[in-house]
Amino acid sequence: MRPRLVLFGDSITEQSFASGGWGAALANHFGRQADVVLRGLSGYNTRWALKVLDRAMEEAANQSADPAAVTVFFGANDASLPDQQQAHQHVPLDEYQTNLRAICAYFKNRWPAAAIILITPPPIHEPARIRDMYGDNAASRQPERTNEAAGTYAQACIDVAKELDHPVIDIWTKMQQFPDWQTSALCDGLHFTPFGNKILFDEVLKTLEIIGFSQQSLRSDLPLFHEIDPKDPLKALEI
Amino acid sequence: MRPRLVLFGDSITEQSFASGGWGAALANHFGRQADVVLRGLSGYNTRWALKVLDRAMEEAANQSADPAAVTVFFGANDASLPDQQQAHQHVPLDEYQTNLRAICAYFKNRWPAAAIILITPPPIHEPARIRDMYGDNAASRQPERTNEAAGTYAQACIDVAKELDHPVIDIWTKMQQFPDWQTSALCDGLHFTPFGNKILFDEVLKTLEIIGFSQQSLRSDLPLFHEIDPKDPLKALEI
Structure with a gap:
């Protein structure tokens, strides 16, 4: 059975198949080994995600085997300030953690064999956010x-992951270790540039490797070209 | 049921989720509407593809509904010259057509509801191929x-498509209509640059639209962010 990776999250997941995106990079990296299933919901916070979770996963689950892993990447919207322009996306910190636990419990129940990988919200570059929201x-x-605020939610996400013993990617901290992360990794103070996507892609690969999911450990679908003998090509293709 | 697009072909399909790739662009374009299933087999010609077809589609088919469409994109390897370096990839023109017919018949039988979209081999920039094969x-x-030779196979592909009444994308002709296609659309005389990928992506979108598969005609998964009322967000998310 060809393994599947399910990507569940907000716009940073929904946009992960745009040029240079981390989701497409995963699909490319595992092109002969695994399917990547995109379930991104732009603008959603954990409250909304929880509300639609069963419907969002309806066809992703319609398979004979559990996915190998699912990434849960919410918090950027939950962490919107409660007294500013995007207040309706805000979810209080306690509820964010409760919702994350419920989302993880859903996956653990539905797909017992799947690894659940939590990803913290990314860092925020505030001047770019102001420009994006208000322009001139x-x-x-x-x-x-x-x-x-994003950092507070990131820590809350890490705490839930540790409590439930799930792997977690602290992209909030990781991204800020890169020079000029504000503009090299973020395009509008929130969403990722191709370089920012590469940072997350590398972290996801590392995390997958820790749970035993890597190019080296996975079987490739059908003989690779270099395994096909030019003198007797069909031999490698026999069952 | 969320519709699926299955991409079946050689390296130009397998690499279609690399940065700027046409497959990833489809997944991004239909991110809230359809799943794109990648089944690319680098180096394969139609003879080899036919040999492994059932195994290649095993999990792609393991669903309750037929895919909406499948792209069949072979010929670049079949058209390798029979007396040069990649002779073992060569498939005679007659057999190429016979194999294409058999691949289409397989899909028609297995997935009666799926549209079968043939794509011709792309044009070739010969000096770049010589550099790629022999370097200094x-x-x-x-x-x-x-x-x-690629043009001859492209015409043969078009003829099979017309005979079977399947839509066909003549990327061999289309690509050569762009200025400096040799280097603007091709990166090594055979595979696609991001611009070349964009040309094919646009053609696939046009073809999908003709068969009634478009952003406008497809239902979106779950309410889009702009459809969610800031004053009563959960209302839109009720079943």
């Missing part, structure tokens, strides 16, 4: 998200 | 593929 009318505006 | 020792070498 940005003077004396406040950002709708702050890096500090 | 290229003097007085012959290319292993020619644009003329």
